[in-house]
């Protein structure tokens with residue numbers, strides 16, 4: 245039976261595994277769960293992983309099944325997509341995955357410095373027309389750097405070559421050290437990361453597109469503020 249978007253919004257408001265913080269509240273004060281996601285939301289200590297722009301939560305669900313000892317949060321602004329992931333987690337009884345419906349711009353009101361062990365950005369929308377909204381931009385990178393633990397890891401998967409080039413060129417200027425670049429193509433397939441595949445990744449594979457998985461870790465110490473020139477670097481013109 246097809247469920248309308250409105251019905252999905254109504255249902256996620258009641259799901260125990262979905263948090264929908266109010267923007268007004270976050271503007272006033274950090275979330276009640278700030279620095280307490282493991283203890284107060286998951287009610288156990290664990291390696292905490294955030295997927296930003298999780299869509300239907302395929303990666304968070306897939307990793308949660310693989311790593312039952314870790315805690316996973318999928319964040320997206322779209323309630324109908326969150327509903328799919330949250331419904332699946334409830335149906336499967338997966339207790340180590342939760343979902344947050346909010347704009348990623350509020351990350352620093354949700355998480356304390358060093359609270360996250362991993363951040364994943366999976367197939368981000370290339371916001372050509374609104375670079376400040378790009379989840380891989382220097383603005384977001386400085387947020388991720390503050391929120392990741394010292395030995396944390398930032399991952400991105402994309403099928404957009406210019407976006408992968410952008411990441412390789414810009415992230416090292418934003419306090420991240422590139423660890424690994426996996427270049428997966430249909431002709432010479434590398435093992436997909438833990439064979440967990442998102443909806444957008446499945447479409448890319450179907451279209452025989454190349455997929456980049458780039459991993460980086462935060463460098464210690466202060467980072468020289470990036471120049472205006474780098475901040476405005478037009479990723480689509482590399």
Ligand SMILES: C[S@@+](CC[C@H](N)C(=O)[O-])C[C@H]1O[C@@H](n2cnc3c(N)ncnc32)[C@H](O)[C@@H]1O
Nearest residue numbers: 297298299320321347348366367369442443444
């Ligand atoms: C291209 S989809 C990819 C979805 C999923 N990661 C996948 O691979 O199937 C990008 C997702 O990022 C979400 N998104 C983009 N910008 C966002 C933001 N600033 N805050 C929260 N979600 C965002 C969109 O709502 C969308 O669901």
